[in-house]
Amino acid sequence: FQLDLPITPVNDLAIKRGDLVVATQGRSFWILDDLSPLRQMTSDVVAADLHLFAPRDVIRWADGSGGRRGPNRGPVGKNPPFGAMIHYLVPAGMDAEDADEVRLEILAADGEVLRSMSSTTPERQAPNIWRKLLPELFDPLKLDAREGANRWVWNLRLPDAEIADDAVLWGSAAGPMVPPGSYQVRMTVGDWSETRTFDVVADPRQDLDPAALDARFELARAIWSEVSRSHALVGRIGSVRGQIAEWTGRFDDDGFKALAGETTEAIDAIEARLRQARLESSQDVLNFPSKLDNQLVFLEEVVESTPGFPAVSSIERFEQLRSELDEIGGELDGILTTNVVQLEAMLEEAGVPRIGVENL
Secondary structure (H helix, E strand, O other): OOOOOOOOOEEEEEEEOOEEEEEEOOOOEEEEOOOHHHHHOOHHHHHOOOEEOOOOOEEEOOOOOOOOOOOOOOOOOOOOOOOEEEEEEEOOOOOOOOOOOEEEEEEEOOOOEEEEEEOOOOEOOOOOHHHHHOHHHOOOEOOOOOOEEEEEEEOOEOOOOOOOOOOOOOOOOOOOEOOOEEEEEEEEEOOEEEEEEEEEEEOOOOOOOHHHHHHHHHHHHHHHHHHHHHHHHHHHHHHHHHHHHHHHHHOOOHHHHHHHHHHHHHHHHHHHHHOOOOOOOHHHHHOOOOOHHHHHHHHHHHHHHOOOOOOHHHHHHHHHHHHHHHHHHHHHHHHHOOHHHHHHHHHHHHOOOOOOOOOO
């Protein structure tokens, strides 16, 4: 238990909300966060190769700060991480390249998987301008699998929206924060699996109708899904555009090139409605108008910042944006089922090989 506590007289010990508080002589207060693993430790647990501890209940602090704020300078303490602390044990060798995968999954009370983390495959993260500029400061989101005790902290959010790798957004594409309720964590290694339950409880400083938090989450989740759908369309457009460019360079036919140019121009126009391609940094939104994807991202932040039920204006705006996305998706499908089909037919009729070997 010494950890990084200086060698100093300890005048008093106290247990507060499941943490060990240490009053020292001349070295201020020290806190060992979350005694749950200690309370659950038995001889069987010590002897086990794999074990998942039951997480303690976690407070869903409204500001996401752990309930405490303050300047991060000078002689100040370090707050515990915000979210559910999930402790688990693994045997030696689990961090080797050929070792079995350690997987942790967060499940809703009905068994729906909300988040999945792996020790072998990093979780996909939405692009971030700072992650591009200073990649060395951002570790991949992957589970630790060191011999013995490990910990992963779930930030109570769904994973990031699935955003194109070259996207630049004003705001965060993080998944919405779940409402208070009962949740499960499941740990799986090969054929072995354990599941524990825990509760997410509301911020005691607020007096909100639980139905309001549920409604807010459902709307934010719907918006988050549409953000991913908008960039799925962006991905389809990029794939089709790249293939058309490749075939245009290989098939010297005026009719084909004319239709290819018309098709590329049409899908470029659709992409311009989905996202602002001229953005190179998040500050560029001051110079160029936001498109549908960024409007959805901003709306999700507005919804999550609302203390009670979602505002009627937020619901109405979401319906407008979703209808616009439906319309855009329909237009893209129309192009793919007409122009692209015609292009494929022209290639087929000309007998153009699908694999070019002339430059290999």
